[in-house]
Amino acid sequence: MLFSKSFGYALRGVLYIALMQDERKWIQVDEVAGSLGVPRYFMGKIMKRMAKEHLLVSSKGPYGGFTLNEDTLSKPLLEVVAIIDGLSSFHSCVLRMQECNSENPCPMHAQIEEVKVRLKGVLESTTIGDLLRTDKKEFIKSIATQSIDSILLNQHT
Amino acid sequence: MLFSKSFGYALRGVLYIALMQDERKWIQVDEVAGSLGVPRYFMGKIMKRMAKEHLLVSSKGPYGGFTLNEDTLSKPLLEVVAIIDGLSSFHSCVLRMQECNSENPCPMHAQIEEVKVRLKGVLESTTIGDLLRTDKKEFIKSIATQSIDSILLNQHT
DNA sequence: GCCATAAAGGATACTGGTGTCTTTAATGCT
DNA sequence: AGCATTAAAGACACCAGTATCCTTTATGGC
Numbered sequence: 001m002l003f004s005k006s007f008g009y010a011l012r013g014v015l016y017i018a019l020m021q022d023e024r025k026w027i028q029v030d031e032v033a034g035s036l037g038v039p040r041y042f043m044g045k046i047m048k049r050m051a052k053e054h055l056l057v058s059s060k061g062p063y064g065g066f067t068l069n070e071d072t073l074s075k076p077l078l079e080v081v082a083i084i085d086g087l088s089s090f091h092s093c094v095l096r097m098q099e100c101n102s103e104n105p106c107p108m109h110a111q112i113e114e115v116k117v118r119l120k121g122v123l124e125s126t127t128i129g130d131l132l133r134t135d136k137k138e139f140i141k142s143i144a145t146q147s148i149d150s151i152l153l154n155q156h157t
Numbered sequence: 158m159l160f161s162k163s164f165g166y167a168l169r170g171v172l173y174i175a176l177m178q179d180e181r182k183w184i185q186v187d188e189v190a191g192s193l194g195v196p197r198y199f200m201g202k203i204m205k206r207m208a209k210e211h212l213l214v215s216s217k218g219p220y221g222g223f224t225l226n227e228d229t230l231s232k233p234l235l236e237v238v239a240i241i242d243g244l245s246s247f248h249s250c251v252l253r254m255q256e257c258n259s260e261n262p263c264p265m266h267a268q269i270e271e272v273k274v275r276l277k278g279v280l281e282s283t284t285i286g287d288l289l290r291t292d293k294k295e296f297i298k299s300i301a302t303q304s305i306d307s308i309l310l311n312q313h314t
Numbered sequence: 315g316c317c318a319t320a321a322a323g324g325a326t327a328c329t330g331g332t333g334t335c336t337t338t339a340a341t342g343c344t
Numbered sequence: 345a346g347c348a349t350t351a352a353a354g355a356c357a358c359c360a361g362t363a364t365c366c367t368t369t370a371t372g373g374c
Contacts, residue, residue: 001158001246002269005332008252015264028350042333048352061341062349077265089158095165097299106299107172107288108234112159115276122268131264142254142263162362185320199363205322218371219319 002119007084009038010046012143014055014080014128018068019139026065037145046084053083073129081123090120159276164241166195167203169300171212171237171285175225176296183222194302203241210240230286238280247277 016036017027033043047066051058055075056066081087093100093109100106102113133139140148173193174184190200204223208215212232213223238244250257250266257263259270290296297305 002251002273005253011265012252026350030350039333041335044351045333045353051351058351059341060339060349060351061343063342064340064350066351094159095169095300096162098302100299104299107290107296108168111279111283115272115279116159118275119272122272126268133264139264142257142261143252145255183320187320196363198365201321202323202363208321215321216371217319217321217369218373220372221320221370223321 003081004085006042006046007081009036009043010050010084011077011080011128011131012036012038013043013047014050014068014072015131015139015143017056017066018073018128018132019136021068025067026059026063027067028065032066035140035144035146035151050080050083055079055083073132074127076124077126077128077131078120078123080128090116160238161242163199163203164238166193166200167207167241168234168237168285168288169193170195170200170204171207171225171229172288172296172300174213174223175230175285175289176293178225182224183216183220184224185222189223192297192301192303192308207237207240210236212236212240230289231284233281234283234285234288235277235280237285247273 013032013036016032020027029044029047030040032038032047033040036043047056048058050056051066054069055072057069058064058066078087093106094112095106095108097106100109102109133142137148140151144151170189170193173189177184186201186204187197189195189204190197193200204213205215207213208223211226212229214226215221215223235244250263251269252263252265254263257266259266290299294305297308301308
């Protein structure tokens with residue numbers, strides 16, 4: 001597994017909020033979790049962590065919820081990885097050897113290093129905003145489990 | 158985490174056996190686990206799984222242990238991954254979307270697919286034998302936690 | 315056949331990620 | 345000020361990977 005389950009929830013959550021941003025500023029956990037088919041309370045904890053790291057902004061009380069920060073869309077995907085999974089896998093050896101580095105490499109070091117550099121490069125050069133697509137319905141379909149109609153319907157309630 | 162902890166144990170175990178093969182045919186779990194600094198009973202279970210898949214051969218009783226199969230060194234690393242971790246991460250979406258594929262891709266599909274193909278390529282094109290190095294002492298150092306001297310010493314007991 | 319040795323197999327505990335629920339704190343509305 | 349709403353925070357359950365121990369099975373040497 002490249003990333004944790006939480007990372008998937010986190011990124012999809014941010015993208016969902018970004019998607020709804022043009023209509024409403026504050027989006028509630030209930031709606032995000034419901035639309036994405038993610039456990040309600042678990043989603044809440046994940047979004048809280050992102051808010052704590054200023055990738056999201058939260059507001060309590062009626063009409064509160066979560067919203068993007070000014071710079072959220074320009075942040076690289078690696079930021080989400082760092083917040084949710086941490087970056088240890090990029091720095092540590094796949095064979096878990098303590099002393100693995102370019103001078104004293106583990107047997108897989110060279111082969112894996114190349115892949116890790118590449119993956120890190122993708123995550124650094126791709127921003128959250130880069131992932132957004134123009135077709136809203138198509139985009140929702142790619143991150144949500146609920147039907148598009150029921151999601152768009154919920155917006156009026 | 159690209160691979161599980163077990164995968165690291167497994168690969169290092171196979172390499173250790175390969176390394177000792179020129180002197181002795183059958184290597185015991187006790188020695189492998191001791192040399193590599195891996196939990197004894199856990200290592201046993203991992204090696205058993207590899208034996209079941211014919212990546213290793215096992216023999217019970219006195220002077221028994223594990224040894225390489227005829228074709229072990231020519232097997233690609235992906236074989237070890239398949240036995241220990243399974244290949245599901247290569248086939249499934251990082252955002253865990255059920256319906257993610259090239260026709261209906263998740264937002265990260267294109268970027269990740271490239272990395273996954275590359276990683277899989279490395280694991281397919283690199284054999285276990287490819288990882289072996291000529292300098293035995295250097296090689297042991299790269300997969301073991303115990304001192305080289307104490308390992309070489311144990312061979313005589 | 316008996317004994318010692320080593321893997322096989324099963325039972326159990328630990329740990330971190332995942333998932334659920336309840337209580338507390340903050341905020342907007344009346 | 346009081347109430348309703350929403351996130352924050354903490355407690356707890358669950359599960360899969362990890363780790364440990366014990367019993368059983370196979371095998372070689374005597």
